[in-house]
Amino acid sequence: MLGIHAHIGSQIFEVNGFQMAAKKLIETLADWNQRIGYEAKVLNVGGGFGIRYTEDDDPIAPEEFVDAIVKTVKQETSSKGLITPAIWIEPGRSIVGPAGYNLYTVGSRKDVEGIRSYVTVDGGMGDNIRPALYQADYEAVLASNPTAPIAETVRVAGKYCESGDILIKEQALPASKPGDVLVMLATGAYGYSMASNYNRNPRPAVVFCENGEAKLVISRETYDDLISHDLTI
Template identity: 45%
Template sequence: TSGLPMKKVHMHGNNKTDEELKMCLDYEIGSIVIDNEEEIGRLSKICKEKNKKVKVMMRINIGIDAHTHEYIKTSKHSSKFGESIFDDRITEIIEKIVKDENMEFLGFHCHIGSQIFDTKAFHEGIESMVKETKKISEALGIYIPEINLGGGFGVYYTEKDTAIDVEQFMKSMIEHLERSLEAEKMKLEKVSIEPGRSIVANAGSTLYTVGGTKTTYGGVKYIFIDGGMTDNIRPALYQAEYEAIVANKANETAEDVVTIAGKCCESGDLIIKNGKLANAETGDLILVATTGAYGYSMSNNYNKAPRPAVVFVKDRKSALSIKKESFEDLVRNDVLIDL
């Protein structure tokens, strides 16, 4: 095991399986963030079967349309996540948790989306969370000790991005929270955030080897790499953009306009489209920055491609963290049958 205290673990998800919920109770994690009304009943049943109590929060959808890609907005009225604060039954739903003897209700969780640079959206989220907490608290006559404001703080990927200064922004969030609590005459015991990619994205890069190049009849110059949407699906999934360099030619001028393409049988298997690089040739190394957050964690075996290795580097020393998959690994779970 990792050795991390289980009380610091919190379980999210819009469709947790019974097996996952049972595992949460067995490991006695810190809390489960309930996503929807149906989950309340399933979790209660499992608690009774195991004769265990659990601390829970409720994910609520506060209806803020943050300025980010459509696929990573998580707080629109049509979002699959959480229960809407605009639903007439929201108080009734929370009351189910409060009255359940197997659950201890801690408070509310929200998350408005990912890769957000609009700080105003986070401030609006704070106001909505505080007001909703007070409303439910008064309606049910209970004290609600916690709120979790989620995350989504944007980081630098390309020159189009101006990363949020997390230290400065945290100060403004705290000030805004204090003003909101004062306006509503409320007190909280605990306020949490989930910084996510903002603390790990720029810590990681992906290193590819150039297998070949090709300039098409249509004028597109391709750089072919030994990876692609199998180790970084974000460009194909929601047009995420990155910057790269030819690592072994880092001091050369980046003048070639190229498209970096992967190995998969998909025209959309692109890592960078129309980016500028130094002249890249077979055998050169391409380094794509800012893959520490959603890189390996979203990797896959599409087209039966093995996942790459993960190497940690510090103070000129390196250590293998995850081994490169082999073709044998890909068929490890296959079962020989004779019908």
């Protein structure tokens, strides 16, 4: 066995949980070392490092996580007479989350007097299930002018014919019209990887962009793709 691993959760903004997990793992290793002479080559404290989805999120710098984890592991292994193993983390969401964006085209609009206004888009829970499944919060901007003055607060709804298909409950936006492109921020983690063909809808394309260059890496699904496994009977 190469080593020992733990995972304490997701979207974490404090270091103490990782420090406690590291201490518990090393306690386990000390016990195994005493009983069977086992020495781990790797200690993996998992992932869960939080990112900024909305202005209410205040993630700490990755360096703070790493520094606290490394110091704790070194102190605990030294105090228990163990060799310090390689320290692994799983930065996953903290890397890919902020790197991804969902682009939606604004469609129809519904204004319910005295309650709220709805802006619908050509995507939703099929390409980002997290708001419906986890009540996850996101923010969005207009692609044409992300810093345009705010004109209203709307609820951004999807196209999947479900009352729970709400991408953003309350989003401050400039005035928008059908055909505008809405950019939903920080969707790189658990977006496409959890996407589905809900209600027989094709999944969107994925494009990588860097230094002004764009490359299609996953093509947009077609309706032919959806029926490709259907059999003639």
